[in-house]
Amino acid sequence: MRQVDVLTAQGRTVAEAIRQIGVTEVTYYRWRNEYGGLKSDQVKRLKELEMENARLR
Secondary structure, three states, X not given: OHHHHHXXXXXOXXXXXXXXXXXXXXXXXXXXXXXOOOOHHHHXXXXXXXXHHHHHO
């Protein structure tokens, strides 16, 4: 998501930036909805907890 922010700041449209990073618009907006307010270290911790939960089940 950060890459899209950088590319849009450079003048590209959101659609162009999404295509350039190689994901679909649906994926980008789902990620933004799920992780939008989190910092990168928080996202990493969330993923670790999700993996641990899956392992414990």
